[in-house]
Amino acid sequence: MKFLIINGPNINMLGIREPSVYGRQDYAALKQFISDTCSENGIECELFQSNHEGAIVDRIQSAYGVFDGIVINPAAYTHTSIAILDALKAVAIPAVEVHISDVSAREDFRQISYAGMACIKTYMGLGFEGYRQAVIYLKNYLEADK
């Protein structure tokens, strides 16, 4: 089983950006956490982070026929990007949405998730743990589908 893990804009600034919201661990620590989680669960994973909407769309498109599942934190593009929603729908690879913070308790402009409309499940407000839950959920979902 092969998963693509996508992180959107400013996730590379973890550890520096708003530690009271996103914690003190950096993106390198997140990458390590996700890689460890995947290997513990027998999943091959590739991690991708970009600050550019089009690059994320390109990466989703090139996942077609290659990856079994996608875990995505589109970051700010969550709330604006119909292009990312359309790309997820186009490839139709089962996807789980993750947010480090609890977006439901934040500003009004964060209350819509376009990408989430193409996802089978969303985890928010659990910090790094949300990525672990997402990987496990996706694995169980795909195994049940066999």
Ligand code: DQA
């Ligand atoms: C985020 C929440 C988004 O609203 C925000 O723009 C981010 C990170 C999160 O992981 O909590 O950049 O996706």
